Amino acid sequence: MITDKDVKYIASLARIHLSDEESALFTKNLEGILHYVGKLEKLDVSKVEPTSHVLPLKNVYREDVVKPSLPQQAALKIAVEKHNGAFKVPKVIE
Amino acid sequence: MSQTTTEKKYETVIGLEVHLQLNTATKIFCGCANVFGRDPNSQTCPVCLGLPGTLPVLNKKALEHAIKVALALNCKVNPYIKFDRKNYFYPDIPKGYQISQFDLPIASDGYLMIPLADGAFKRIGIKRAHLEEDAGKLIHDAHATGSLVDYNRTGTPLIEIVTDPDLRSAQEAFDYLHILKLTLQYLNVSDCDMEKGSLRCDANISIREMGAPNLGTKAEVKNMNSFRAVKLALEFEENRHRTIVESGERIIQETRLWNEEKAMTFAMRSKEEAHDYRYFPEPDLVPFTVDQSVIDHVRQSLPELPQQKLKRLTDQYKISEYDAAVIIQDPDIANFFEECTKHYAETKKICNWINGALFQELNARKMTIKDLKITPQDLTTLIKKVEEGVLNNLTGKDTLKFMIDSGKSTEEIIQEKGLAQESDDSVLEKIVDEIIAANDKVVAQVKEGKDSAIGFLVGQAMRKCQGKGNPKKFGEIIRRRI
Numbered sequence: 001m002i003t004d005k006d007v008k009y010i011a012s013l014a015r016i017h018l019s020d021e022e023s024a025l026f027t028k029n030l031e032g033i034l035h036y037v038g039k040l041e042k043l044d045v046s047k048v049e050p051t052s053h054v055l056p057l058k059n060v061y062r063e064d065v066v067k068p069s070l071p072q073q074a075a076l077k078i079a080v081e082k083h084n085g086a087f088k089v090p091k092v093i094e
Numbered sequence: 095m096s097q098t099t100t101e102k103k104y105e106t107v108i109g110l111e112v113h114l115q116l117n118t119a120t121k122i123f124c125g126c127a128n129v130f131g132r133d134p135n136s137q138t139c140p141v142c143l144g145l146p147g148t149l150p151v152l153n154k155k156a157l158e159h160a161i162k163v164a165l166a167l168n169c170k171v172n173p174y175i176k177f178d179r180k181n182y183f184y185p186d187i188p189k190g191y192q193i194s195q196f197d198l199p200i201a202s203d204g205y206l207m208i209p210l211a212d213g214a215f216k217r218i219g220i221k222r223a224h225l226e227e228d229a230g231k232l233i234h235d236a237h238a239t240g241s242l243v244d245y246n247r248t249g250t251p252l253i254e255i256v257t258d259p260d261l262r263s264a265q266e267a268f269d270y271l272h273i274l275k276l277t278l279q280y281l282n283v284s285d286c287d288m289e290k291g292s293l294r295c296d297a298n299i300s301i302r303e304m305g306a307p308n309l310g311t312k313a314e315v316k317n318m319n320s321f322r323a324v325k326l327a328l329e330f331e332e333n334r335h336r337t338i339v340e341s342g343e344r345i346i347q348e349t350r351l352w353n354e355e356k357a358m359t360f361a362m363r364s365k366e367e368a369h370d371y372r373y374f375p376e377p378d379l380v381p382f383t384v385d386q387s388v389i390d391h392v393r394q395s396l397p398e399l400p401q402q403k404l405k406r407l408t409d410q411y412k413i414s415e416y417d418a419a420v421i422i423q424d425p426d427i428a429n430f431f432e433e434c435t436k437h438y439a440e441t442k443k444i445c446n447w448i449n450g451a452l453f454q455e456l457n458a459r460k461m462t463i464k465d466l467k468i469t470p471q472d473l474t475t476l477i478k479k480v481e482e483g484v485l486n487n488l489t490g491k492d493t494l495k496f497m498i499d500s501g502k503s504t505e506e507i508i509q510e511k512g513l514a515q516e517s518d519d520s521v522l523e524k525i526v527d528e529i530i531a532a533n534d535k536v537v538a539q540v541k542e543g544k545d546s547a548i549g550f551l552v553g554q555a556m557r558k559c560q561g562k563g564n565p566k567k568f569g570e571i572i573r574r575r576i
C-alpha cells in the first residue's frame with residue numbers, strides 16, 4: 001500500500017517538488033504499478049536464477065590505458081557557475 | 095563511579111571502514127588518468143562527469159587489485175559480482191549516484207591478525223570489501239559565497255574494506271589500521287597516503303554492558319586524518335558514551351566529525367538524511383565472473399606479506415622479533431637487510447646499524463631507503479671496518495653520513511677524511527702519557543682502584559685524537575702505564 005507520505009518522501013529523496021495534486025496522482029499510479037508487479041509474487045520462481053541484467057553478456061573490461069581527458073575549459077563549459085577552474089555550487093557546509 | 099570499575103563494566107565495540115584509492119594508471123570506469131595534484135577539472139571526461147549517454151567500462155586492473163586485496167585479507171573472492179547504484183545528491187557526485195557494490199561484492203568473510211600486548215594474536219574479521227568509484231573534491235572556502243568542486247578525483251578506483259565489530263579498544267583499532275596499511279603497502283596497490291587521502295578511515299563505535307548479547311547504539315565517526323586521530327577520536331567517543339550511559343541517558347545514533355584542533359567529536363550539523371540510498375543494479379555494467387584460474391593466478395603473484403616476512407626473518411636470520419618488526423615496516427628496508435646478510439654474517443650487527451644509524455640518517459634527510467646511493471655491500475663494508483677496529487662507532491657513523499651524502503665507498507671516505515682509527519701503538523701511548531701527565535688527581539684515584547676514573551681518562555684521550563682512537567685500547571694502555 002503506497003501512501004501520500006511515501007510519495008512525498010521519495011520525491012524529497014529525488015529532490016523533486018510535487019504539488020498536492022501531483023502527489024495524489026503519483027500515489028495512485030505507483031499503487032497501480034506495484035499491483036501489476038505484485039503479480040510476479042504469485043509465480044513459482046524457485047527454479048529461476050536471480051538476474052540483474054537481461055543482456056547475455058558478462059566480463060566486459062577495459063585495459064588500464066590512459067586516454068586524453070577533456071581540457072579544463074571544455075569540462076567547465078557545462079558549469080552554471082565557475083571559479084578558479086572549479087565548478088561553483090551553492091554553499092554546502094559540513 | 096571510578097574509571098576502572100566503569101571500564102570493567104562496559105565493553106567497547108568498534109568496526110572500521112577503510113577506503114583505499116587503488117594506484118591504477120586510469121580511473122575505474124573511464125580512461126582518464128588516475129593522478130593526484132593536477133589543475134582542478136583537468137582530468138575528466140564525459141564518463142566521469144556523468145554526462146547523459148555515456149557508458150562506464152570496468153578497468154581490468156582495478157578488479158585485479160581488488161582480488162589481490164581480497165586474498166591478502168584472507169577473504170573469499172566471490173565468483174559472481176555486480177555493480178549497483180548508490181543514490182544520493184551531493185555536489186561531489188556528478189551523476190546523482192555513486193557506482194558501488196551492494197549485495198554481490200568482490201570479497202567477503204576474511205580476517206586479519208593483529209598482535210596484542212601479551213604477544214598473542216587476535217583475529218579481526220573482515221566482513222566484506224567492495225569496489226566503487228571515488229567522488230570529487232569539495233573545496234570549502236569560508237569566505238566564498240558558494241562551494242567549489244574539482245571532479246578530477248571522481249571515478250578514482252576505491253576499495254572499501256569493512257571489518258566486523260571485533261575491535262574492543264581504540265588501541266586495537268590503531269593496531270589493525272597499522273597492519274592493514276602495511277599489508278596494502280606490500281601489495282603495492284596504493285600509496286596508502288592518508289595526507290593525500292588515498293587511505294581514509296571511518297569508524298563505528300558503541301559500548302555495551304560486559305557480556306550483553308546485543309550491540310549498543312552506535313556513533314559513526316568521520317574526518318580523522320591520521321591513525322593517531324582515529325585513536326584519539328575513538329578514545330574520546332568511548333568516554334562520551336560511558337558518560338552518557340552512566341548518567342542514565344540514551345545515546346543517539348548519529349554521525350560525528352572529529353575536530354583535530356579541539357580534540358573532540360561534534361555531531362554533524364547537516365541534517366542526517368536517513369541512509370536511504372535506494373541501491374539498484376547498475377544497468378550500464380554487465381556482471382562479472384571471477385574464475386578460479388584467475389584467483390589462482392593472482393594468488394601466485396602475491397608478495398610475501400608482512401607477518402609472513404616477520405616470521406621468516408626471525409627464523410632465518412635469528413634476529414629478535416623486535417628488530418624484525420622494525421625492519422618489515424618497509425619492504426625495501428627488509429630487502430636491503432637481506433641483501434646485507436649476503437655480504438656479512440653478523441645479522442644482529444646489521445640490524446643495529448640499519449635500525450640505528452641508518453634510520454637516523456634517513457630521517458634526518460627525509461629520505462627513504464630507495465633514495466639511498468649506497469648499496470647493501472657498502473654498508474656491510476662499513477660495519478666490517480668498525481668491527482675490525484679501523485673505525486670506532488663514532489667515526490663509523492660519521493663515515494656513514496659522508497657515504498650517504500657523496501655516494502662514495504667506505505674506503506674512499508676513510509682516506510679522504512682521515513677517519514681511520516689510529517692503530518699505531520706508539521702514537522696512542524704518546525697520547526696516553528700526555529693525558530696522565532695532565533691529570534694527576536685522576537691518576538691518583540685510579541691508583542686507589544677507582545675504575546670510573548679510567549673512563550674519564552679514556553674520554554680525554556679520545557678527545558685528544560679527535561675520536562680516531564679505540565676506547566678499549568686506550569683503556570688497556572692507561573692501565574698499563576699507570
Ligand SMILES: [Zn+2]
Binds near residue numbers: 125141
Ligand atoms: Zn573520465
